[in-house]
Amino acid sequence: xxxxxxxxxxxxxxxxxxxxxxxxxxxxxxxxxxxxxxxxxxxxxxxxxxxxxxxxxxxxxxxxxxxxxxxxxxxxxxxxxxxxxxxxxxxxxxxxxxxxxxxxxxxxxxxxxxxxxxxxxxxxxxxxxxxxxxxxxx
Numbered sequence: 862x863x864x865x866x867x868x869x870x871x872x873x874x875x876x877x878x879x880x881x882x883x884x885x886x887x888x889x890x891x892x893x894x895x896x897x898x899x900x901x902x903x904x905x906x907x908x909x910x911x912x913x914x915x916x917x918x919x920x921x922x923x924x925x926x927x928x929x930x931x932x933x934x935x936x937x938x939x940x941x942x943x944x945x946x947x948x949x950x951x952x953x954x955x956x957x958x959x960x961x962x963x964x965x966x967x968x969x970x971x972x973x974x975x976x977x978x979x980x981x982x983x984x985x986x987x988x989x990x991x992x993x994x995x996x997x998x999x
Contacts, residue, residue, distance in 0.1 A: 868910070875903050 882889060882896050889896070942961050949955050956963045 872906065875899065
């Protein structure tokens with residue numbers, strides 16, 4: 862017989878074993894102590910499984926509450942930073958202390974124009990013809 866590895870299969874196997882011991886009355890007196898231990902263990906397993914399911918539900922509930930609280934905290938942080946920006950002004954360097962980027966003057970980049978030598982247009986040589994790319998034949 863194959864090995865039983867999942868918890869549900871193990872529970873079925875243990876219950877089946879208890880049922881088999883009840884149906885064989887001549888073996889019952891010689892295995893009473895072991896059978897009582899198995900009944901106790903099966904009761905422990907069922908109690909612990911029920912507790913595990915309860916804790917899973919509680920964990921999911923705690924996760925939902927945590928996500929709600931984090932979202933609320935982020936919103937409150939935005940509100941506080943907005944008030945601070947309003948009090949200090951949008952250009953104040955003190956905003957950096959509150960992790961707000963101040964408005965700073967932007968420097969313009971110098972436009973550098975590259976002229977091809979001898980009046981050529983970019984990418985071609987004088988007198989060269991441009992052919993369309995060839996397509997592979999399907």
